[in-house]
Amino acid sequence: MATETILGVFAHVDTTVRALEELRARGYHDLTVYTPIPVHEIEEVLERDRPVSRVRLFTLLGGLTGIASAFLITIWTSMVWGQVTGGKFLQLVPGGIIGSSLPPFFIIAFEMMVLFGGFATVIGMVVLGRLPRLKASASFDPRFTNDRFGVAVHCAPERAAAVHELLRTAGAEEVKSR
Amino acid sequence: MSDGHSTPPTFADVNRDVLRTLEPPGNLYFAWMCVVALLLAGFFFAWAGQVWWGMGMAGKRVPQMWAMYITTFVFWIGIGHAGTLISAILYLFRARWRTSIYRAAEAMTIFAVMTAGLFPLIHAGRMWFAYFLLPYPNQRYLWPNFRSPLVWDVFAITTYLSVSTVFFIVGLVPDIAALRDASTGWRRRIYAMLALGWEGADNQWRHYRRAYGLLAALATPLVLSVHSVVSWDFAMALVPGWHSTLFAPFFVDGAIFSGFAMVLVLGLPMRHFFKLHAYIQEKHLDAMGKLILVTGLVLTYFYLCEIFTSLYSGEHIEKASLFWKVTQNYAWALWTMYFCNCVAPLVLFSRRARTSPVALYIVSILVLIGMWFERFNIIVPSLGHDFYPYTWGIYYPSPTDTMIVIGSFAFFFLLFLGFIKVMPSLSIVEVKETIPAPMREKAHGH
Amino acid sequence: MKRRDFFKIVTASGAAAAAGGCQQAAESILPLVVPNEQIVPGVASWFATVCRECPAGCGVLARNREGRIVKLEGNPDHPVNAGALCLRGQAALQGLYHPDRIAGPMVREGSGGFRSATWEAAEKLVVEKLTALRGTGKGRAIALVSQLESGSVGALLDRWGQALGARPRVTLEPFAYEPIRAANRITFNRDAIPYYAFEDAETILSFGADFIETWLSNVGYARMFARMHSFRDGRAGTLIHVEPRQSLTASNADEWVRNVPGTEGLLALAILRVMVDEGMADRRFGDAVAGVDLKKAAETTGVAAETIKHVAKAFAHAKPGLAIGGGVAVTGSNATETQVAINLLNAAAGNVGKTVRFGPDSAYGKVTPHAEVAALARAMAGGEIEMLVLGPGVNPAFTLPSGLKLADAIRKVAFVVSFANVPDQTSELAHVVLPATHWLESWGDYAPREGVLGLLQPTMAPIRDSRPMGDTLLRVGRAALGTEEGKGPLPWPTVEQYLKSAWEPLVKGDLEGALRRGGVFADVATAAVTAKIAPVDASPAKLEGDAAGLALLAYPSLRFYDGRSAISSWLQESPDTMTQAVWDAWVEVSAETAQKLGIARGDMLAVKSPQGTLELPAYVSPTLHPGAVAIPLGHRYTPYQQRLQYVAPDPRSMNPMTILPAATDATSGALAFMSVKVTLTKLGTRRPLAVLQATHDQDDRELAQHVDLRAAREQALRGKAPHEPPITLYADKQYPGPRWGMTIDVDACVGCQACVVACQAENNVPVVGKASAAYGRQLHWLRLERWAEGKPEHPTNLFLPMLCQHCEVAPCEPVCPVFAAYRTDEGLNGQVYNRCVGTRYCGNNCPYHVRRFNWFQYEFPAPLEVQLNPDVTVRQLGVMEKCTMCVQRIVAGKDRARDEKRGVRDGDIVTACQQTCPTQAITFGNLKDEGSNATKLTRSPRAYHVLEEIGTRPSVTYLRKVVREHA
């Protein structure tokens, strides 16, 4: 099914919010909103029925992986070739593991948790935010990184005129089809 | 944004003002670059000599097997604290005044940690085997010693550098997108690549905001841990004057103290030359001044604790070490440190001093000097008068160590000066967040 | 470069070239052409010979690897040193492999320098000169000077001289103890230096005899001293030492008496006076001391009457005692009288025949009297001598006072032949230099005392184009005489054949056995002597020069003797134990004088005598008598002149001989070394000394500990309370095999530094030079510390050999990021050089600071690299190193035991330091073996650990020094 994208360019936050409220009220849910900064008022409207970003899952998994790998590597290497230093050691003998030199490994584990967690978070952001993008999306306008707000409505061609009208009434400086 | 504006800047003003800092630089900038490049050449020359002829080219000896390199290493790590502290901890605390300085501070952090990262290499007797410290499967079946504080350092510093860099880049992405949209030609292509196709769409923002918050939450304990780990290089050793449980908070506080001083040392000239008075306002200076004052007072408390524990311990060797430091060959360094770190910041009790760029600048420079000497005093005099009287001795810096220490500043400034001309040194997005969003209704209200 | 590989290459003649600097070069390995039965590449063989670094004549075993000597050790079968060796003996290798060794014969060209020549050409010059002189009937114009040769070699030289009609041979030893001989002639009617039985004495009363440094036989007497003096089963002998300066021997004394220089004779007589007065000696001796007044004597000698009395008591009550005299302060104008007084003391206490034994007389008794040396000098100056032949080791231009004007006299000789193998001040004056082989490359023999004949055999092929002096003399002698091999007075083709024929009656057919044992040893009966009691002139020594000046004590040093060992960089860098100074010479100034003149350590001083001026840096000593200054002898040129390594060249003399007059002791005619008063002037410049020890004050840290003799006895009776195991949260390390450990008896240690040099030789420890040493960068794995306790002007000195303590809870180990430092399964603190990255964290964290860092790539100038021990890695720049407890010896010991299919026994493995220690202060062993000596010693009540309170649990245990309560 062919869809048409109608882009409204706004100069103000309140007008943008008004347009969004209107659009939602009329059942337009397929929207892309461009803002130079994250704006509370706009987010409020958009996030109303969305779940919390899943980035935090990435962070959790990354952190846990970090901790696990740190303990794995430190304990394993101590056991495969455990040297005694300063009277402390951790060795695998037929009777089991002897020695007690675990505390330092918590430091490694902490650092690895942060490292893996940090990277996982960024990966999460990139993946979920559909980045990186090689080509600009059709409705993007360079002004959106400066001082303009954009609302792109994806709708059936037959409803385009209504959207046009709606956006203009809400206070859009400019409305165009893409 | 120009001076004399009585109204707050608009979004467009912000873009314009920030982009202006990226205009081709003037002669002053070029002159600075020349000085920096010259010093850097000296730095590499000294380093090459040291590798070729041996560590003896630096003034180290028994008992001071460590001296100015580790001093400077800890100094730079300390400097590297302010950036992530401002961007992560103050972000979580929603301290709005951070926005105008955090980008520069973050860049400073990364460059300071990079500079610091050179020192373990410079310092190692056989730096061509420094890769022995990395845990990777190898044909010798050998692994590093995870009980050694130096290996903790490797982990802490690489993690800190990586996470700080990631944090920094994530913060930069929307700004680079703005740069992309304002530039042309090859620059545009490069910026477009770096911006990852950022458009400011709602889907991007919602993950971005969440990720940024999580990164800040991860970076916060990291900031505190890094200098704690560095402090354990000393605290885990037996040397009188090192072996103390006080060291982790003591080092962290000192790091924040010196980090803020460095932020001011870099930020005040930027404010002046780039005419950013509208963004870096008096209230920002005031807040920074207060932080320096508070951390300075805390540091003074730690100094007193250090002296007290040494005296109260009844431990002869500890006491002998303390008395020697206070009264003998290195007393000048110790008293310089006390003056710079404990006395000089007291000026900031005055609001006039806190809002005067000149006063702040002088105090910051003194604080940096003092904090360098703090590390010097921890390392050199403590080692010089430790357990064994046979080997007590005095360390004299050689031309090689001196050149390398000075050169490290050149390395840092080269990176920083380069950065301010290719990347926005103020966060476009976050500055915009602090100014009122454009509202038609309210605009009418005026 | 690849030093160890050098030895992995199987060499034909030792001349294989190691691959050069480029690392990827292909290497050659050269097989032997003809197999050599004695040499298995990779396995050491040992050759016994005799050390000729000084006239003590200790037995030596030389360790030969792939045809080259890599280490010297004392010969345990030799009666003089019984396995021990002093630092000079250990460092003889540096003379052997000295980079400046003369490469081949040299002939002087006009007034200029030398040019190298062939042996034939150089010998021809000598033969021509000899023939010419003999032809004109001027045989008496030929003079032959050699060092002390008491065996068959001396006989050969004499025979050569007689055959050519030369003047009687002069043996030149600067320190010949002639006053002892003269005094024995007077008192006992015996022209000899007896054997002093230290081991049988209960109390030794020494008048300046520095037997731990140079006196007669420093290894032998130090060994005997330890046997007599160390605390064992509640018993310990006493040493009372009289000397104006606190020498190493003085600091080992239980009581050091500081007297006015030159008054030792008077003090001895005063002691005898007390003994006679208090009925502790026969009345007959009253005749000898009739003119001595105790009060006056106390005043003149500067020793309190009370002290004299209790010394007399201690000496007289000993059963038996022993009084000895020597050292520089007893070489004044009254030296013989002093020795006579000492003889009387021995006679009065009934020591003669017990601890003073004539019969096994010392070889020193055979040195040519100084009067004849002086006569030769006069003859040379008068132009009577036309040809002078100088043996190796003879350097009169340096070792004798410039007052004799010997250098000038030698210049007047038309033809001087030198056999020196390293350039020295005298060989510089020669016309022909025919480098003799080093004693490690030579045949020979030496009898240090009657009944002991040590045999020298070549331990390796000559490293340079040099020939034995005997061979050359035989050849030129025959040529000059016109005889052939096998005929005439000099029939032997080589000195080897001469010696073998000379030894025939001694070895009784078992030459091989004798060579293996290192000599022919027999007991000599003690001869009975009677003492003649006659009054002794008690006047103090007369000194030339400014009456208000300070007496100059120019003393032979433990490190360089008279200067012949000074070419060794090991010795230059092993500190003088008392001052801990290396490389430079110094003038020791008393604290009083220093205060008066405003002198600090390192200030340059002009020391002026009527003979001249010497400029040296000052060392301020709180212990030196205020009426004296002291300068060590023997600081000769800096090693490796040609390479200008280690020390900036300094043409200024460091030799106090240059300001000494040609004074003699009136009675014996011996050289008087204490003969002049000097004045000091501050020059205003500085030449800081390289002093390794920052302070001699322990700052109450109890590093070197001591215990009172009475307390030690009590403890020895009661035994030691069982040591409580340390409290720890952690599991203890288990040792599946042995656990190595060491004990060091601080009571036995005399501070002679032999262990330091032995360690350096064994472990390829490089030399760093003066500047680096002064800046705390010396690389010794083992250092010998001197700690002074008590009053600064009269301290009790404790000597503490400090090496890696091999801690069980080692602070150095956990801080290493790469496990380069770790604890081995046998209780060592391992250091893996090739794993070391050089963070130096371990060096900081070692509370003992025994870890050493390779600040530079230290070079071993050719051919010194040949000496390197192939079993020990030569360390690259940038790595840490430290004592390994000779892990290569542990590996070898275990290997030997496994070959013999047994376990390692106590005593199988001996570390280098332990092996060479004259006083056996060091014991190494398995601490898990209840029966090992080391374990037993760790149970001693005197046992302690250095810095025990920091909980490192070292494997090295020290035993406290036992100090005697003063009366």
Added chain:
Amino acid sequence: MTAKAGVGALGVALLAVLIFLAVSSWSRLPAVAKPSNQPINFPHNVHVGTYKIDCQYCHSEARRSEYAGLPSVERCMGCHKITGAALPEVKKLAEFHAKKEPIPWVRVNKLPEFTYFPHKAHIRAGLKCQTCHGPVETMTTYAAQTGPRLTNDLLNLVGLRPAPPPLTMGWCVDCHRKENATAGRHAPLDCVTCHH
């Protein structure tokens, strides 16, 4: 413009560091031996394979010394005075013998100088020479590719675990561990046994 200069300077500086690191590291790394032409083309396959001469007949020091040793020229001539005297390679040998000169063999196996490897202990433990030196009896020219290799470390770095190349530490350790798994055997794994 100057910003560009700054960036350029930075690039040059970093490049300098890298070059400098590479050069200094390379110059200090232990040497690696490589096979090359021997002065005499000695066929091990003939001596060991065909004639079944015991290794230790020629390398006679192996059982009593750290080094395996090379046969003296005399020993070679012991057989070759008669055997194969006409062969051109043997003639070369005779030449060396006549001149009383050692044969400048090119070294093939080489351990770094910080490694102490005693042949003796390994012979005593009953090891066959071929365990370390490969199937010598089949080699016309004895050659070995030994020593640490950068590629091996790099493969390890990316997580692959190639077998350690012969005469590297991991290779020694593999064998020692295997031996220790056998009852009654004790192959030391203590660092200082080989590195002292």
